[in-house]
Amino acid sequence: MDITTMVFVLALGNLALCAALFFFEFGSARSPALSTWAIARQCQAAGWLLLYFRGTGVAPDLVSIPLGYTLLFTGVALEAGSLWEAAGRARWRRFIYPALGVAVAAFLACYFIDQLGLRVVASSLILGGFYMAGAVALALGWKGGSMLRRFMVVALAMLSLLVAARGILVLSMPGGWGWLSNSLVQALSSGAFVLLMLLTAFGYLLLAREQLQREIERMEVVDTLTDAPNRRGFFNLLAPWMALARRPGLPTAVVLLDLDQFKRINDSYGHPAGDAVVRAMVDTCKRQLRDSDILGRMAGVEFALLLPRTDLLDALLVAERIRRAIEAAPVKTERALVKMTASFGVTTIRPEDTTVSLFKRADEALRAAKAGGRNKVVQAVTPVAPEAWVTPAS
Numbered sequence: 001m002d003i004t005t006m007v008f009v010l011a012l013g014n015l016a017l018c019a020a021l022f023f024f025e026f027g028s029a030r031s032p033a034l035s036t037w038a039i040a041r042q043c044q045a046a047g048w049l050l051l052y053f054r055g056t057g058v059a060p061d062l063v064s065i066p067l068g069y070t071l072l073f074t075g076v077a078l079e080a081g082s083l084w085e086a087a088g089r090a091r092w093r094r095f096i097y098p099a100l101g102v103a104v105a106a107f108l109a110c111y112f113i114d115q116l117g118l119r120v121v122a123s124s125l126i127l128g129g130f131y132m133a134g135a136v137a138l139a140l141g142w143k144g145g146s147m148l149r150r151f152m153v154v155a156l157a158m159l160s161l162l163v164a165a166r167g168i169l170v171l172s173m174p175g176g177w178g179w180l181s182n183s184l185v186q187a188l189s190s191g192a193f194v195l196l197m198l199l200t201a202f203g204y205l206l207l208a209r210e211q212l213q214r215e216i217e218r219m220e221v222v223d224t225l226t227d228a229p230n231r232r233g234f235f236n237l238l239a240p241w242m243a244l245a246r247r248p249g250l251p252t253a254v255v256l257l258d259l260d261q262f263k264r265i266n267d268s269y270g271h272p273a274g275d276a277v278v279r280a281m282v283d284t285c286k287r288q289l290r291d292s293d294i295l296g297r298m299a300g301v302e303f304a305l306l307l308p309r310t311d312l313l314d315a316l317l318v319a320e321r322i323r324r325a326i327e328a329a330p331v332k333t334e335r336a337l338v339k340m341t342a343s344f345g346v347t348t349i350r351p352e353d354t355t356v357s358l359f360k361r362a363d364e365a366l367r368a369a370k371a372g373g374r375n376k377v378v379q380a381v382t383p384v385a386p387e388a389w390v391t392p393a394s
């Protein structure tokens with residue numbers, strides 16, 4: 001494939017992707033990273049198209065080449081930016097925009113000094129550099145990342161080097177180096193552009209899908225409002241402690257916590273204020289817990305605490321500490337300072353317990369705390385074993 005056809009393929013490929021992206025996201029709210037990526041692809045499509053038309057008389061070279069490359073640099077820089085955005089570095093503009101400004105100025109200077117040699121050096125190094133910036137953004141998620149992500153990092157880095165290599169070779173050995181002629185390097189670098197177009201397109205979409213899948217899996221076990229484990233997540237984390245309770249050793253305590261008269265908070269200040277109170281309450285609880293303790297949201301404004309290696313007496317002290325902390329820290333919302341209290345039911349896991357019997361006992365204690373006037377800690381009643389029953393003397 002000759003270079004002109006290659007440039008045409010790149011223009012068409014990017015245009016096709018732009019159209020697919022437009023209809024994929026039509027009418028729905030885009031994520032910032034996806035919006036940036038869509039703009040990046042539009043710039044690249046326009047850039048390659050302008051470069052395809054150079055020398056054809058459609059636009060004078062003096063316009064099509066500087067403008068085409070500027071659009072191309074902008075597209076590749078924004079594509080790197082979208083990868084930084086997706087990696088959670090929202091301040092990428094602070095670095096990418098100045099770098100883009102310097103790159104365009106340097107390219108224009110090189111172009112007007114030497115329309116062939118220096119132009120190739122500058123464009124190859126700039127494009128290679130921006131593609132490498134994208135590879136670095138992806139590499140931020142290397143640890144714990146999927147095989148796809150790691151493959152993308154390695155492939156992007158290698159192709160970026162191949163693109164930059166052309167500039168370096170033209171700069172250091174204008175006549176080529178042995179069998180590595182200039183035309184071979186040019187062909188390799190053009191091939192790298194096509195591979196980069198395909199790889200970034202498919203790779204980016206597959207990575208986005210992978211991230212979505214992870215988010216769905218997380219939502220199955222995590223409550224989105226508080227980021228605490230939800231009912232299912234809490235039961236998953238409780239399971240090993242239930243098994244451990246059948247062995248001799250320190251007990252594990254479970255505390256049920258329910259915010260008092262929460263309906264009135266929603267009714268008086270609105271649901272968003274209620275949400276803020278729930279979040280603040282979780283923060284207050286977490287501050288009173290050890291790292292090994294687990295807080296889960298069971299339903300509505302009812303939470304459970306799992307306190308490993310904690311006996312009943314210590315669990316009662318922890319619950320009392322949390323009760324006081326909640327009472328002493330009114331939550332500041334947009335409309336008012338909201339005072340909050342909570343009621344607690346405390347128990348420990350027994351060897352014969354199932355989750356049903358455990359939670360039934362804790363719930364009975366919680367109900368007793370509510371019935372006793374709320375803002376209280378109540379311990380579960382220990383059932384008397386049948387063999388200890390005493391038959392009254394007749």
Ligand SMILES: Nc1nc2c(ncn2[C@@H]2O[C@H](COP(=O)(O)OP(=O)(O)OP(=O)(O)O)[C@@H](O)[C@H]2O)c(=O)[nH]1
Binds near residue numbers: 271
């Ligand atoms: N804002 C907000 N409200 C919630 C959320 N989850 C549950 N609620 C509300 O919390 C209230 C809980 O009510 P209940 O537990 O039945 O009763 P209560 O008003 O807290 O009174 P007691 O439990 O008897 O002290 C309901 O009005 C729910 O709509 C939430 O995530 N955000």
